Amino acid sequence: MSFARLGGGLAACLFAVVSFAAEPLSPAALAEARALRERALVDDTAYELVRSLTTEVGPRLAGSPGDARAVAWAVQKLQALGFTNVRTEPVSVQRWIRGEARAEIVAPWPQALVVAALGGSVATTAEGIEAEVVPVASLEDLKAQPPGRIAGRIVFFSKRMERSRDGSGYGKTVPPRGSGAAEAARLGAVAMVMRSAGTSVSRTPHTGAQRFADGIPSIPAFALSNPDADLLEQQLASGQPVRLRVTSTSRWDGEAQSANVIGEIAGRGDRKDEVIVLGAHLDSWDLGTGAHDDATGIGIIAAAAKLAGEARPRPARTIRVVFFANEEFGLTGAKAYAANHAGAMDKHVLGLESDLGGFRPFGLLARVPPDKLPLVRTIHSVLEPLGVAWLGTEASGGADVGQLRALGVPVMDLATDAEPYFDLHHTANDTFDKVDPELVRRNVAAYAVIAYLAAEAEGGFGRLPVASKTAP
Amino acid sequence: MSFARLGGGLAACLFAVVSFAAEPLSPAALAEARALRERALVDDTAYELVRSLTTEVGPRLAGSPGDARAVAWAVQKLQALGFTNVRTEPVSVQRWIRGEARAEIVAPWPQALVVAALGGSVATTAEGIEAEVVPVASLEDLKAQPPGRIAGRIVFFSKRMERSRDGSGYGKTVPPRGSGAAEAARLGAVAMVMRSAGTSVSRTPHTGAQRFADGIPSIPAFALSNPDADLLEQQLASGQPVRLRVTSTSRWDGEAQSANVIGEIAGRGDRKDEVIVLGAHLDSWDLGTGAHDDATGIGIIAAAAKLAGEARPRPARTIRVVFFANEEFGLTGAKAYAANHAGAMDKHVLGLESDLGGFRPFGLLARVPPDKLPLVRTIHSVLEPLGVAWLGTEASGGADVGQLRALGVPVMDLATDAEPYFDLHHTANDTFDKVDPELVRRNVAAYAVIAYLAAEAEGGFGRLPVASKTAP
Numbered sequence: 051m052s053f054a055r056l057g058g059g060l061a062a063c064l065f066a067v068v069s070f071a072a073e074p075l076s077p078a079a080l081a082e083a084r085a086l087r088e089r090a091l092v093d094d095t096a097y098e099l100v101r102s103l104t105t106e107v108g109p110r111l112a113g114s115p116g117d118a119r120a121v122a123w124a125v126q127k128l129q130a131l132g133f134t135n136v137r138t139e140p141v142s143v144q145r146w147i148r149g150e151a152r153a154e155i156v157a158p159w160p161q162a163l164v165v166a167a168l169g170g171s172v173a174t175t176a177e178g179i180e181a182e183v184v185p186v187a188s189l190e191d192l193k194a195q196p197p198g199r200i201a202g203r204i205v206f207f208s209k210r211m212e213r214s215r216d217g218s219g220y221g222k223t224v225p226p227r228g229s230g231a232a233e234a235a236r237l238g239a240v241a242m243v244m245r246s247a248g249t250s251v252s253r254t255p256h257t258g259a260q261r262f263a264d265g266i267p268s269i270p271a272f273a274l275s276n277p278d279a280d281l282l283e284q285q286l287a288s289g290q291p292v293r294l295r296v297t298s299t300s301r302w303d304g305e306a307q308s309a310n311v312i313g314e315i316a317g318r319g320d321r322k323d324e325v326i327v328l329g330a331h332l333d334s335w336d337l338g339t340g341a342h343d344d345a346t347g348i349g350i351i352a353a354a355a356k357l358a359g360e361a362r363p364r365p366a367r368t369i370r371v372v373f374f375a376n377e378e379f380g381l382t383g384a385k386a387y388a389a390n391h392a393g394a395m396d397k398h399v400l401g402l403e404s405d406l407g408g409f410r411p412f413g414l415l416a417r418v419p420p421d422k423l424p425l426v427r428t429i430h431s432v433l434e435p436l437g438v439a440w441l442g443t444e445a446s447g448g449a450d451v452g453q454l455r456a457l458g459v460p461v462m463d464l465a466t467d468a469e470p471y472f473d474l475h476h477t478a479n480d481t482f483d484k485v486d487p488e489l490v491r492r493n494v495a496a497y498a499v500i501a502y503l504a505a506e507a508e509g510g511f512g513r514l515p516v517a518s519k520t521a522p
Numbered sequence: 523m524s525f526a527r528l529g530g531g532l533a534a535c536l537f538a539v540v541s542f543a544a545e546p547l548s549p550a551a552l553a554e555a556r557a558l559r560e561r562a563l564v565d566d567t568a569y570e571l572v573r574s575l576t577t578e579v580g581p582r583l584a585g586s587p588g589d590a591r592a593v594a595w596a597v598q599k600l601q602a603l604g605f606t607n608v609r610t611e612p613v614s615v616q617r618w619i620r621g622e623a624r625a626e627i628v629a630p631w632p633q634a635l636v637v638a639a640l641g642g643s644v645a646t647t648a649e650g651i652e653a654e655v656v657p658v659a660s661l662e663d664l665k666a667q668p669p670g671r672i673a674g675r676i677v678f679f680s681k682r683m684e685r686s687r688d689g690s691g692y693g694k695t696v697p698p699r700g701s702g703a704a705e706a707a708r709l710g711a712v713a714m715v716m717r718s719a720g721t722s723v724s725r726t727p728h729t730g731a732q733r734f735a736d737g738i739p740s741i742p743a744f745a746l747s748n749p750d751a752d753l754l755e756q757q758l759a760s761g762q763p764v765r766l767r768v769t770s771t772s773r774w775d776g777e778a779q780s781a782n783v784i785g786e787i788a789g790r791g792d793r794k795d796e797v798i799v800l801g802a803h804l805d806s807w808d809l810g811t812g813a814h815d816d817a818t819g820i821g822i823i824a825a826a827a828k829l830a831g832e833a834r835p836r837p838a839r840t841i842r843v844v845f846f847a848n849e850e851f852g853l854t855g856a857k858a859y860a861a862n863h864a865g866a867m868d869k870h871v872l873g874l875e876s877d878l879g880g881f882r883p884f885g886l887l888a889r890v891p892p893d894k895l896p897l898v899r900t901i902h903s904v905l906e907p908l909g910v911a912w913l914g915t916e917a918s919g920g921a922d923v924g925q926l927r928a929l930g931v932p933v934m935d936l937a938t939d940a941e942p943y944f945d946l947h948h949t950a951n952d953t954f955d956k957v958d959p960e961l962v963r964r965n966v967a968a969y970a971v972i973a974y975l976a977a978e979a980e981g982g983f984g985r986l987p988v989a990s991k992t993a994p
Contacts, residue, residue, distance in 0.1 A: 104756075108632075159578045161580040254725060
């Protein structure tokens, strides 16, 4: 650790205090973590898990036959890798059937469009719905339309996602996916189409969950690929009315059972009842094989935990991997885990998640009490040779592990390159051929180091304030 | 022109002889060509034509309603651009209807695959065809399989196309597309699937024409996207039998009428009955909007001819643009043009074609009698500031204009970057958003310069030997 890397005066001050106290990590533990990092950089356990899950299971939408196969796959793989206490915890999910979706421009110039139904969308009649298209830039723009402009028409959310390493463009374009159909229906729209909340220039639309508000009629909702949204905009630019016909056979199909799958690398001695949680989600969208979302996460955390468990001394705390069910369609797996383990939150020492694909790690964030930042920076020093910079304290924990953060569990985030991720995320192109084994190894190395040192650190990471409600 | 750039001793020798004769191009013509090049580099006529054709017509498979709309569009656009003698010449085409195609791995691990029927493929029954997959690397590998290995099975051509600027990987992977199904059927196969003859890593399969040999039963034929072919190979690598089910409703639908569309920039004076032919094809495959194949060609040659016609002095020879019908499904437009104009081949002074997309021009080739190479190199000197290198005499003329070359017409090829082209070619991703206006302008500049100087050059380009049959 060097002073030059410290984020600010507060951290420097804390460092000065803590550096005279007993160090929470021994030189031997740090040396072993460095050796573990190097072993991970030549280990393909994770890549092989990704290959197996995408090849032998494939798409695994929550509640689908693929999801059930994935649960069985996960139990078998964790057992084969030597995890202990391998178990499933039941999770209820609402099953949605994609069916077939079509869209075509009817006027002024007829052309077929490539679309995907958004998750949770409802069916049209067999003849479909034909209406004029009204383009809007955002939810705010929708609400600002003149009275009567929306009723009986198809709303088109046109905003394009910008590329960036931190994926910040996603949050700016995805809101209509969740609530755009409901807001359009509230104003009398008969269907909703949106430009994909992704950066791909391929005709592979981005799906994802959308929600309906109570008391508003459900209308069909679709994503257009970026090239198809471009074509629609070209026709709209003519100034002539553009009419679209959409058809869909999507439907809900009752409740189904899925499961969180859990396995452990048991700690040694008197701290083995304390756990470091590594999370990823086992479910995926159905258009691709969920390679980067989130088979890489599954592979990375399982391999990292296994490799950390092979370090010597064996980690003091237990390293628990949780393959969450149904991240994509309501986080019911993470919510079930949080509920099931609510009484043991004080034994959850740290949580971290891998759910941004197997791309290049470039930064570390940690949300811990301030007095634990020096410990975090010590751990970070072992990650620096991987090209991982210190990015500060605004860690979220991710969609699933963030549920634990809301219950007081400190979290870290490994920031990875989100630019390629959002070319693939939730599209048919999220497939194994896009996975780079070298980048997967770098992720494994980072997670293994964090898990091992977190399991070894004297005194742990303290507690965060408990949120008044669970994180979004 | 500099000696350093001359290709070899013969060219140098010819140059030495000709340089003392009267120059075929005046300094004034060369100066005007340079000015024309600069004007073309700031002109978006071509890009606007590409936008219009892809937006207002879209896919235009020979014989389809889109094809008929494209013919009407072309006549209107050529007239609006000031071309004279705008006319259509009828072309008969066999109409093929794509219908719907599906494929799924049934065993060992069920997964859906993204496929496209190859052009000319036939239907399956509604239940489809299910059989074990036999992978082969090539047509030669197919023929080398042990007796009985193919009968009753689905043949999978697995070879992957390599990327290259000259597109040379295409010729090495595309042969099974044309004759793979027929050769497999000859050995008793029940269906054929092939890895797409393209470099895209998107799940957008490459379609294209395939042929059946007489006396062999037709079997359904499909292309898998590269990621889907990868998945199939991953399952095959398990060593377990892999079973596939394919279904298709593709069918032939009789004969339809299409047309070549022709327009002219009339020459001046006594050489106006001599023509420089600029060719591109108006039809496209049906999965995308044929942006780079070949709307860019249509836009480039029309804009180049228009701009050349605005040069002063106005070009001596007539510049004729020919929008060929049905390049994709048998070259019947080019063959009809060659037959219709067989008596006027001696008036066809030079032909060139744009059918490799609107990407970066990097080279010029010319197939002319050796004594005309100095003239070609003079023309090339005006192209050099565009980054166009001299690449020699192995010009093909392209698929359509190559038909004229076989009748003795000298041809030039503008070599353009084929690497991005084969990510898009014959796929759903061949759409307008992939067109870069700056690169289109560079193409227009090159074609305009060539057309103008070819129309001006004293003495023309001579004749090539007449082939004993038309080029393939």
